[in-house]
Amino acid sequence: MKNIWYLISAYSVIWFLLAYYFIKIGGKVKSLEKRLASLEDNEELENK
Amino acid sequence: MLSKVSRVFDILLIIAVPIGLYFAFVYAPVEARMGIVQKIFYFHVASAWVGFFAFFITFLMSICFLVSRKFLFDDIAEASAEVGLLFTTIVLLTGPIWAKPTWGAYWTWDPRLTTTLILWFIYVGYILLRQYVADVNQRAKFSAALGIIGFIDVPIVFLSIRLWRTIHPNVVQKGGGGLHPDMLTSLFVCLGIFTILYIALLIKRLLVSSLERRISIIEEKK
Numbered sequence: 001m002k003n004i005w006y007l008i009s010a011y012s013v014i015w016f017l018l019a020y021y022f023i024k025i026g027g028k029v030k031s032l033e034k035r036l037a038s039l040e041d042n043e044e045l046e047n048k
Numbered sequence: 049m050l051s052k053v054s055r056v057f058d059i060l061l062i063i064a065v066p067i068g069l070y071f072a073f074v075y076a077p078v079e080a081r082m083g084i085v086q087k088i089f090y091f092h093v094a095s096a097w098v099g100f101f102a103f104f105i106t107f108l109m110s111i112c113f114l115v116s117r118k119f120l121f122d123d124i125a126e127a128s129a130e131v132g133l134l135f136t137t138i139v140l141l142t143g144p145i146w147a148k149p150t151w152g153a154y155w156t157w158d159p160r161l162t163t164t165l166i167l168w169f170i171y172v173g174y175i176l177l178r179q180y181v182a183d184v185n186q187r188a189k190f191s192a193a194l195g196i197i198g199f200i201d202v203p204i205v206f207l208s209i210r211l212w213r214t215i216h217p218n219v220v221q222k223g224g225g226g227l228h229p230d231m232l233t234s235l236f237v238c239l240g241i242f243t244i245l246y247i248a249l250l251i252k253r254l255l256v257s258s259l260e261r262r263i264s265i266i267e268e269k270k
Contacts, residue, residue, distance in 0.1 A: 003085040003149045010088040010145040014095070014138050018245065021134050025252045029054075032259035039266045 050255050057248035068241040076234035088146040090234055094242040095138040096164075100202050102132025102246060103171065107202075110195030113188060119261070122188040125195050126178060127253035131246055133171045140168055151215065159208040160216035167205055170198040 072090040079086035109125035112118070143161065144154035155161065174194050181187040204211075209218045227235070 003083050006085045006145050006149050007087055010142040011091070013141045013145065014091050017134060017138055017141075021249065022252075025249065025256060029051075029252060029255050029259065032256060032263065033051075036259055036263050036266075039263060043266060043269075 050251060050258060054248070054251045054255060057244065057251060060244055061248055064241045064244050068238050071234040071237040076231050077228055079231075082150055085146060085149050088142050090238040091242070092139060092142045092146060093235060094238040095135045095142070097239055098242045098246045099132045099135035099139060099167075100206065101243070102128045102135060102250075103167070103199055103202050105250075106132065106174075106195045107199035110192035113192045114196075119184075119188065122191065123254060123257040123261075124250075125191065127250050127257060129171055129174050129195065130253055131249045133168070133175060134249070135242070135246070136164065136168050136171065139164060156215070158216055159212040159214050160205065163201060163205040163208045167198075167201045170194070170201055174198060 068090075072087055076087065076090065078084055105128040106125045109121045109128065113121035113125060143164075147156075148154050174191060177194060178187055178191050181190055208214060209216060
């Protein structure tokens with residue numbers, strides 16, 4: 001029965017690492033998209 | 049375009065992950081000797097295979113970069129190495145958790161474990177190399193060289209079970225290593241799901257590289 005704690009630990013490690021990376025990368029994509037959008041808007045204003 | 053594909057894979061994952069958990073926990077029978085802790089196997093093995101595949105993609109893309117000098121290949125190589133390192137980290141953490149109740153120890157210097165640890169260090173080195181080389185062209189060239197040479201360890205890890213004496217279980221053999229058919233099915237389902245996960249993470253990581261490149265082009269113009 002105590003082996004179930006090893007199983008729970010292993011699955012917690014797997015999903016924690018995957019979720020952490022997923023969220024970190026997703027957050028980075030969002031912030032880069034915002035930065036790109038604002039740079040492109042500024043570029044358009046400068047060209048006008 | 050890449051954003052749209054990324055969203056499709058995100059939706060696929062929402063469907064696929066519960067399916068994988070069902071197969072691992074409910075569909076697959078409990079192993080008679082090891083008991084419930086054996087169920088770590090489905091995601092541990094899937095992580096290992098996907099990690100090897102990721103490093104193979106890095107190897108291929110590194111060759112493509114050296115031949116064509118197109119930075120797209122360098123971006124894919126870097127993204128795949130990073131994601132591969134994540135999966136290899138999962139392998140190195142879940143393996144010892146399984147090993148403790150099974151072998152009585154978290155770690156042994158078994159050939160399979162040792163060569164996998166070496167593989168992890170090689171790709172940590174790849175990531176660190178990219179952080180510390182400032183020049184874009186040099187970074188891509190040195191990384192490509194490491195991506196090609198480092199891949200040599202992947203078949204060594206895979207074949208370590210055949211080349212040396214080891215206590216690590218061997219699934220990849222005739223008859224599926226004595227696995228029950230339902231266990232084999234669950235393993236392949238989990239492998240499919242982890243492949244989808246790899247592609248989803250690779251696309252997201254590629255989006256980061258592509259956006260950074262576009263931002264640096266605009267900033268250089270100023």
